[in-house]
Amino acid sequence: MAEARKGLVTTNTQSPAHSVEPREVEIPTGWKYKSLKLGPITIPWYASPESQLILVSFVCFLCPGMFNALNGLGGAGQLSKNAYASDASNSALYATFAVVGFFAGTVTNALGIRIALSFGGLGYCVYVGSYLCYNHTHNLGYIVFAGLLLGCCAGILWSAQGAIMMSYPPEKLKGRFISWFWIIFNLGAVIGSLVELGLNIHTSDNDTVSDGTYIGFLVLTFLGACLSWTLVDAKHVVRRDGSRIILMKHPTWKTEILGLWETLWSDPYIILLFPMFFASNWFYTYQFNDVNLAQFNTRTRALNSTLYWLAQMFGALIFGLALDFPYIRRTTRAKAAWVVMFVFTFAIWGGGYVFQMKYTREDTALENHFEYDWKSNGYVGPMFLYIFYGFYDAAWQTFMGAISNNSRKLANFAGFYKGIQSAGAAIIWRLDGLNSPPPYMNMFASCWVLLAGSLVIALPVMILKIKDTVPVEEDLKFTDETIEDVIGHEVIYYSPEREKV
Template sequence: MAEARKRPTTAATESPAHPVEIKEVEIPPGWKYKSFKLGPITIPWYASPESQLILVSFVCFLCPGMFNALNGLGGAGQVSSNASLSAASNSALYATFAVVGFFAGTVTNTLGIRVALSFGGLGYCVYVGAFLCYNHTQNFGYIVFAGFLLGCCAGILWCAQGAIMMSYPPERLKGRYISWFWIIFNLGAVIGSLAELGLNINKSTNDTVSNATYIGFLVLTFFGACLSWTLVDAKHIVRRDGSKVILMKHPTWKTEILGLWETLRNDSYIILLFPMFFASNWFYTYQFNDVNLVRFNTRTRALNNILYWLAQMIGALTFGFALDTSSIRRTTRALVAWVIMLVLTFAIWGVGYAFQRKYTRKDTAPKDHFVYDWNSNGYIGPMFLYVFYGFYDAAWQTCVYWFMGAITNNSRKLANFAGFYKGIQSGGAAIIWRLDGLNSPPPYMNLFASCWALLAGSLVIALPVMILKIKDTVPVEEDLKFTDETIEEFIGHRIIHDSSIQ
């Protein structure tokens, strides 16, 4: 039998005042734990948090990434007169997602990461296929059904992804892991948008995207679902310091449902983050349907889409690495991030207010209403506004994930946090998509004002969590509230808490 190998590792504390220690840790035997060099770069072993995060990122690159590229055009690629199609489908999607999201932590912990992600990916294939089908059959019912099914699937996928992203990394690297994921994930939307632009570059009018666009997305989302099976179970993950991810052993449906309730009862402060969760997807409908779709022609919408998701990558990179600045205490970083988000909320959305004052639904009702082309005079200003909308979205999502990950390292609790996040987020999205798809929808300005007010108000409500619940490190005793099951899980395992290696 192969023996576990030992390797030296650097153990630095959170505070730069502490000396750096060199420790020897045991790494299990087997191909999953063998790293190798590629020139000057050391590739981490397969069952490391880094490798698994990259795989999960590419699953989301191919599934939600393509979904974002398609919806970023507004109307899921349909003309503005058919925007009610995507509104109806997405309303069903997010309404279902909101319900499934609350129990997604239970499902993910029970089924396991690979099954959850693969099941989630298949829903994106059906969603894209429904719009391809509509181009030929005009089957509205199938569009709504596809949204409903994707709501079930996406709730599970995003919960599994959130649990990995928040619980796999050590404390000092959580912001970077979030940014790495967000960059790769949004690269999918960028590449999808580039494909849209290439296939529709000659469409200077406001037309539906080509069938080839939908077919390409259908193939890519299917590959994403298949890629999920290359992941390893969380129990096999070993960090560089030799520590393992905190897990429950073989949970039952009963214990997991009780755990969901216990999270709300024992960690009731999470309710203060619920408004941030609710606001985090509310603005997509306004940006995609009420700005990009109605104010730009097909090829310019595709260009805007590319720039929007590129800005998301930059925002994730900027905030992810800034949130992990080890020379600044984590409690300080949390408060600084909160202040910066408040400033960005008033700066970017203040410019958005000035732009929104220039048009109404009545102005965009005629089929021949004025839309910007990238050659139009005055296009540059709205383009930069749309870019900053993308940057802001990545900053918001990165901060929310980092805030949750800074509260605890327990993967069971974080899976429930992620389920709450995606469920409440989707509840908000279901409402706003439905409002925008009504026969007599609210004025654009009303929807804009709701976005701005929700974002600013939710930041104020979340401030006590930043002040009272985020600590410089989370003691392992606080994460492990031992029950009979957890004791059995950890007998025979040496658990090295992150704070001992920072």
């Protein structure tokens, strides 16, 4: 048997009671722990946090990524100006997600990461298949059922993804891990949109996308569900220094609901973040249905969708690296990020206001209404507006993901975030699907006001509550349970009532 490799591990909690001197630990042998060198590039071993994060990112690449690509077309690719089926399905999806989110942690704990991700992926297969069925049968009931099912499955998939994202990244690299995930995840939507573009490139009118588009997405989402089985158990994941990760278990549904109340009591400032949570998925309906679907033909919608998700990749990369910039204090970075987001909100959505002034919902209902093709005069301006919408979305989501660097608080905040975000999405999809939906300008105004207003309301949190770092004993504090931090063969116990033993 080969000798195990050695590595140094240091635990620095900024507290003498919880400190461990640097010491040599053994890194396991076997194929899971062998790095691969490709010229100057070293690929981390399979059971490393980086490799596992990439695998999870590709699961989301193939499942939620394809979902985003499909919905990015507006109406999920259905007949022009007829987004009723998509609105009904997505409203059911997010309404279910808002409720199931509270129970998803319990299910994820019981099933484990791999099964939870796989089960979640299957929901995306059914969702895509329902649109293929709708193309031929117009079975509205089935498409609404698929939305309800996906609301359950997506809640579980994102719960499993959240457990990994909270547990695997070290604090100093959290923004970078988030940006990696968003880049790969949004690459799925980019590739999916390119598939749509390739299959519909000669469709210059505005019609339902081809069956081949839905079949291709059905295959890809199924592959995503299968890919989740390639993950290793968290207990086998080893960092470069030989230390092992602490998998943050989601609270049960009972303790999560109680935890929400306790969080409100102990951290009432979270209420100031509720508008940001509510706004975080609100604008998708307007951008996909009321801009892309309303103003562009099929192949141009596919091109716009490709550029939108590509801009998200760059936005996630830029903001992720900026939020991890080591030479500026975390508190300073947070305030600077708030200023940048505020400027972006007025610059980008101000451009959106100028574009929205050019058409109304009544105009798009006319048979002779002008629809942009990529060959049309004047297309370049709206194209760049849509690109900036995508960049803004990635910046917003990455900014929110780095509001706190306390994993326990993030776990508690997640319950509020999932529920409020999904409730907002359910409302806006339903509003757009009414028999007499609000005017486009009203939909636009609701997005702009929510985004700008929520930033102002959250400003006290940026100024007063964000810390430069969080000590491990605070980050890992539970009310009545003990956490085991496994480092090599030593187990360190953390508890509010006792010292390290």
